[in-house]
Amino acid sequence: MPRVAIDARDAHAPQLRGWGRYTLELVRALRRRAEVELLELKEGGRGPEVAWEQLVLPHILRREGAGLIHAPNCFLPLRRPCPGVVTVHDLAFEEHPEDFAPLTGWKYRTFAPRCARSAERVICVSEHTRRDLCERYGVDSDRTRTIHSAPCLPIGDEPAPSGPYLLAVGDLRRKKNLVRLVRAFARLHREGLEHRLVLAGLDAGEGTAIRAAAGGAPVELTGYVDDSRLDALMRGADLLVYPSLYEGFGLVVVEAMARGCPVAVARATALPEAAGGAAALFDPLDEEEMTASIREVLEDRELRIGMVERGRARAAELSWEKTAEATAAVYRELL
Incomplete structure (x- = not known):
């Protein structure tokens, strides 16, 4: 050639x-x-x-x-x-x-x-x-x-953060739809959810709005994280939530699946295609549906086990x- x-x-x-x-x-x-x-x-x-x-x-x-x-x-x-x-x-x-x-x-x-x-x-x-x-x-x-x-992120051995948490990954920009996610999380926190929400990504303009939406709910903005820390965050999360309004694929979805992390994603653009039937789906514009989807995955142990198995299989296809x-x-x- x-x-x-x-x-x-x-x-x-x-x-x-x-x-x-x-x-x-x-x-x-x-x-x-x-x-x-x-x-x-x-x-x-x-x-x-x-x-x-x-x-x-x-x-x-x-x-x-x-x-x-x-x-x-x-x-x-x-x-x-x-x-x-x-x-x-x-x-x-x-x-x-x-x-x-x-x-x-x-x-x-x-x-x-x-x-x-x-x-x-x-x-x-x-x-x-x-x-x-x-x-x-x-x-x-x-x-x-x-x-x-x-998937391409190396799976390492850096310890995952302690305590239960949900994870979202991506720059803090409007299309990532993180303000709605934070409002949904704040509602779950008021209902007694013990988890915190970790947002891993550079602040591209939405940080102030995200902090305001959180109110008193425990939301952590990490800024940019390197590969080893991102890997550790995914391995330790109880759920990765990806509420983006627009994605060309959504590589973070299959990265999380490869690590046995359940995933809930927006029913929008390429995200269902990336998930390949292994994720919980929700309307990204409907905060009540987003809240219910997160709650269901966290509370239904059998559902979580099935999602982990299907997620690993989906990641292995790629x-x-x-x-x-x-x-x-x-x-x-x-x-």
Whole structure:
């Protein structure tokens, strides 16, 4: 197979997050496949990112004799000397523009549709994202492929926090719907629930509203947590609650399942697809239903045991080897 260039800048960020983790694990798994010769592009140089992506990158591809370029972060060069594959994780910047800085939102809304329409193949991490992309941007469905991500967070031995707690993971931003979760939790606390609620993620603007919604309920905002602490938090939680209004997949759902943590998720966008029938589902806009779902999982021991078993089985269905195999098959279509 000719050399495949991959834009791996996000995989080398100081604090790994969704897209960076996807790129890192994909590159690792592809390198274990002898058929794929990877040219891993780790740095973008100085100046605006868009200048490197659209002007500098095509020159690098030509100089290195790349047979294909894979952009795992939406931003494929529109003029390029070889076929292009782009991974689209979600279109949250269209659905929830308030969660993005003005310039960042402009970049996504300007380039993402053009890159998707330009690409010879578009990889989507869920069927929900694939349908959203085709309907919103008019991308030919024949050029799209759905390839799920997989759990990748190392399972370690750092002690889990003491005491009973519920866990939610993700940046504190509006689309994560954490204010409603905190209000539902506060109601359970008033009813006598002994757990605290741990919110693990950077404050992206919702911290003040979350604290106000908590009132006197025990809600802990951790800020960014590293991999070992996040692993420990998941292993120790009695329940992971993921009430997000919009997700392209929801990797944290299967990460928790892999650790035997029951999961309750929003019945919205790609989250039921990620959960694969192994999670409790609720309407993310209905606080009473969210409250009832949390209460039921915590109080019904047989339900919890079944959810743990189904969750482990669901997580085991996904692997980066399978993701890499399917991605390499997309490359072969173009080379």
